[in-house]
Amino acid sequence: MPTLLVVFGYRFYFFLNEHRPIHVHIKAKGGKAKIELEPDIRVVYNKGLKEQELSKAIEICNLYKEEFIAAWYKRFGYGEN
Numbered sequence: 030m031p032t033l034l035v036v037f038g039y040r041f042y043f044f045l046n047e048h049r050p051i052h053v054h055i056k057a058k059g060g061k062a063k064i065e066l067e068p069d070i071r072v073v074y075n076k077g078l079k080e081q082e083l084s085k086a087i088e089i090c091n092l093y094k095e096e097f098i099a100a101w102y103k104r105f106g107y108g109e110n
Contacts, residue, residue: 030054033100034093039086041097043104051101055086064090066098 033053034041040056052065052073060077064070070090075083090097 031100031104033097034089036089037085039082039089041089041093043101047101047105051098053090053097057082057086062086066090066094066101070094 030042030044032040032042038057041053042056043053050065051067052063055062055064055078057078059079059082060075062075062078062083063073064086065073070087072083072087078086
């Protein structure tokens with residue numbers, strides 16, 4: 030599981046066999062979530078993160094969206110526009 034970023038106790042990562050749409054997984058002490066990055070940022074699931082924790086994860090995804098997408102293409106190499 031390639032880690033993209035660890036910040037404020039949140040770990041953002043991909044699995045080794047990911048699929049479209051482009052998304053990241055987030056793990057924090059409160060739980061975990063999956064957030065799509067394209068076409069828009071959207072929570073796919075949230076398991077145990079409090080509303081404030083999830084909001085922070087979404088904020089971080091907004092800040093690092095371009096870097097996460099670039100890392101996706103570098104890792105998986107398909108579907109690049």
